[in-house]
Amino acid sequence: MSDITIRALIQIDNLQPKFAAYNGATVQGSVPLSGDTVLIGEFAPGNGVFTLIDRALKASSVEATSQLVEREFGFFILRSPSNAEVSAARDSILSELGASMEDRVKPKVATTQIITSVEPYQAQLLNKWRKGALLVPGQTLGIIECAPAAYISIAANEAEKAADIDIVEVRAVGRFGRLFISGSENSVQTGMEAATTAIEAVDGKVV
Numbered sequence: 001m002s003d004i005t006i007r008a009l010i011q012i013d014n015l016q017p018k019f020a021a022y023n024g025a026t027v028q029g030s031v032p033l034s035g036d037t038v039l040i041g042e043f044a045p046g047n048g049v050f051t052l053i054d055r056a057l058k059a060s061s062v063e064a065t066s067q068l069v070e071r072e073f074g075f076f077i078l079r080s081p082s083n084a085e086v087s088a089a090r091d092s093i094l095s096e097l098g099a100s101m102e103d104r105v106k107p108k109v110a111t112t113q114i115i116t117s118v119e120p121y122q123a124q125l126l127n128k129w130r131k132g133a134l135l136v137p138g139q140t141l142g143i144i145e146c147a148p149a150a151y152i153s154i155a156a157n158e159a160e161k162a163a164d165i166d167i168v169e170v171r172a173v174g175r176f177g178r179l180f181i182s183g184s185e186n187s188v189q190t191g192m193e194a195a196t197t198a199i200e201a202v203d204g205k206v207v
Contacts, residue, residue, distance in 0.1 A: 008151050018132075020033055022132045042075050073174075107202050112145075130180065139182045141180065142191060155195035156181075162190055162191055162195075
C-alpha cells in the first residue's frame with residue numbers, strides 16, 4: 001500500500017471532557033469518553049482507510065469511532081481506554097504502509113483569528129451550524145485553521161487542557177481543519193496559544 005500518503009496520523013491521550021463530549025455527539029460509531037486515547041488519521045487516496053482500519057481493528061482491541069471518505073481524503077478515529085492498544089493499532093497501520101510517523105505530513109497553521117465581544121447576529125449565524133457549545137453574544141471567539149485538516153483535533157484537545165474554554169465547532173475533514181472556541185478574552189487567548197503550539201510541535205515531512 002505504498003501508494004497511500006499519510007496526510008495526518010496522530011495519537012491523543014487523555015481526551016479532555018468537552019472535546020470527548022463533542023466527539024460523542026458527532027461520531028458515527030463507538031463514543032469516546034473523557035480520558036480515552038484516540039488515533040486520528042487522514043490518508044490519500046481516501047479509499048485506503050477501509051483496509052487500514054480493518055488491519056488496526058484486527059491487531060488490537062480498539063473500537064472504530066469514525067470512518068469517512070470524501071472527495072480527496074479518507075479520515076478515521078479509533079478509540080480505547082488503553083493507550084497501549086491504540087499504540088498497537090497505530091503500529092499495525094504503519095506496518096501495513098511500510099512507513100513511520102516521520103512519513104506523515106507536517107501540519108501548518110494557516111490562519112488564526114480572535115474576535116472579542118462577538119456581535120449577537122454573528123453569534124446566531126455561527127450557532128445555526130455549530131455542533132458544540134452555543135456561542136453567547138459578548139463572548140470572545142477564537143478561530144484556528146490548519147492543514148492537513150485532521151491535526152485540528154490535537155489543537156482542540158490542547159486548547160481545552162490549557163484554558164477554561166468552550167468548544168463551538170471542530171472541522172477535521174477536508175482541505176483545511178478549523179477550530180472554533182469561545183470564552184473570556186484571556187481564556188481564549190491562552191487556549192489559542194496552546195492550540196497553535198501543539199500543531200507546530202508535530203513532526204513530519206514538509207510539503
